Amino acid sequence: RKEVEQDPGPFNVPEGATVAFNCTYSNSASQSFFWYRQDCRKEPKLLMSVYSSGNEDGRFTAQLNRASQYISLLIRDSKLSDSATYLCVPAGAGSYQLTFGKGTKLSVIP
Amino acid sequence: GAGVSQSPRYKVAKRGQDVALRCDPISGHVSLFWYQQALGQGPEFLTYFQNEAQLDKSGLPSDRFFAERPEGSVSTLKIQRTQQEDSAVYLCASFRGRNYNSPLHFGNGTRLTVT
Numbered sequence: 001r002k003e004v005e006q007d008p009g010p011f012n013v014p015e016g017a018t019v020a021f022n023c024t025y026s027n028s029a030s031q032s033f034f035w036y037r038q039d040c041r042k043e044p045k046l047l048m049s050v051y052s053s054g055n056e057d058g059r060f061t062a063q064l065n066r067a068s069q070y071i072s073l074l075i076r077d078s079k080l081s082d083s084a085t086y087l088c089v090p091a092g093a094g095s096y097q098l099t100f101g102k103g104t105k106l107s108v109i110p
Numbered sequence: 111g112a113g114v115s116q117s118p119r120y121k122v123a124k125r126g127q128d129v130a131l132r133c134d135p136i137s138g139h140v141s142l143f144w145y146q147q148a149l150g151q152g153p154e155f156l157t158y159f160q161n162e163a164q165l166d167k168s169g170l171p172s173d174r175f176f177a178e179r180p181e182g183s184v185s186t187l188k189i190q191r192t193q194q195e196d197s198a199v200y201l202c203a204s205f206r207g208r209n210y211n212s213p214l215h216f217g218n219g220t221r222l223t224v225t
Contacts, residue, residue, distance in 0.1 A: 044201075049213075
């Protein structure tokens with residue numbers, strides 16, 4: 001099993017749609033989880049941190065299921081500006097180690 | 111500047127040449143990382159520094175790759191005798207502490223093309 005597996009994508013959705021990305025991780029010791037957003041030919045930027053069962057930030061909701069080692073990201077009311085690649089990133093327990101998934105590409109279509 | 115700065119932005123090297131990539135982290139950031147990102151992939155860990163100490167270099171793909179951070183601020187990633195498979199974007203990132211209690215800030219990367 002790969003350390004981090006994400007939905008292959010690409011996801012092509014119309015503006016206003018709700019879209020969800022899934023991510024599974026293999027390291028059961030992971031304590032912190034992050035979603036990063038990466039625009040084409042740009043550097044990754046932190047979108048959300050996920051520390052407990054999940055959290056919400058405006059149109060974005062992240063959920064964590066530790067038993068199943070599964071994280072999801074839900075985007076409501078998609079905007080054209082949401083078009084990007086979304087990287088799932090679990091962090092090792094109490095350490096610096098971040099493992100990036102390959103990312104899921106989202107294209108929001110007018 | 112306020113962010114992580116990398117130079118050069120683009121580098122074209124002929125196979126066999128040596129290259130040096132520079133990273134200026136955010137001032138005061140203890141932790142510094144180098145990542146390699148191939149087209150269509152997520153960033154792959156190369157090495158980690160805490161101040162001037164290189165605590166983990168397990169991701170360096172071969173002994174042709176060498177990184178240093180002698181004064182605990184600026185870091186250099188050196189690739190000797192470049193090969194075509196070294197072509198990728200090299201990302202530097204830093205954060206303030208020693209574990210993830212603060213966000214990881216990335217530079218905009220150096221795009222290396224080996225011909």
